[in-house]
Amino acid sequence: MSDYKQWMNKVQKSVTITLCPTTAEYLAARAEYEALTGTDNTYEHPEVFQKIIEPYYKNQVHENISLNQAQILAEPIRIANPDDNVNITSGEGEKMSFIGNTSWADQMSMFWEYETYTPEGAKLAAARKAECDALGKVASWE
Numbered sequence: 001m002s003d004y005k006q007w008m009n010k011v012q013k014s015v016t017i018t019l020c021p022t023t024a025e026y027l028a029a030r031a032e033y034e035a036l037t038g039t040d041n042t043y044e045h046p047e048v049f050q051k052i053i054e055p056y057y058k059n060q061v062h063e064n065i066s067l068n069q070a071q072i073l074a075e076p077i078r079i080a081n082p083d084d085n086v087n088i089t090s091g092e093g094e095k096m097s098f099i100g101n102t103s104w105a106d107q108m109s110m111f112w113e114y115e116t117y118t119p120e121g122a123k124l125a126a127a128r129k130a131e132c133d134a135l136g137k138v139a140s141w142e
Contacts, residue, residue, distance in 0.1 A: 008068045014061060014091035015070045019077055021056035022084050029053040071117040078104040079120060110140040 001009075021029065029052045034040045042049040062070065070088045078086045082105040107114050112128040132139070 009066050011064055011066050012070075012090045014063055015065050015067065016089045016091065017060045017062070017070055017074045017077065018087045018089065019058040019081060020085040020087060021053060022081075025056040026053070029056060068117070075117045075121045078107075079124065082108075113139040 029049070030040065030042065032052050033042060033045075033049045036052075037045050037048060039045075060073070062073065065073075067088060067090065074086050074088055083103055085103055102111060102114075108124065108128045112125055112132060114125075116122045116125045
């Protein structure tokens, strides 16, 4: 088994699945930031922007699961929120970002041959692949 697969299957002490803010939520946070600071440059007062945007992140913390198991849990969230990003982070050691998943919509638009983790995801990806095969389209990453 490859080092990558071993790492993906290793049980982590803590894994967080995060549904990132929607575009509308992000725009609302930026508008609030600009009203408070008088600038639209979120790098001028990053701590202020962080406080404003933080409530829009929806986190699920899971203990003693692998990153592959987290992918299984995250995929229905991705499918239900196709335009939004879902990230998976491991709290082992330093907090590290593991996956900045592409949105489900982008996966089905450009990367339909990416791995899926649930029967529903596999069914949707297979339908998209069949559609693209019929149109002679090739996935962007190939």
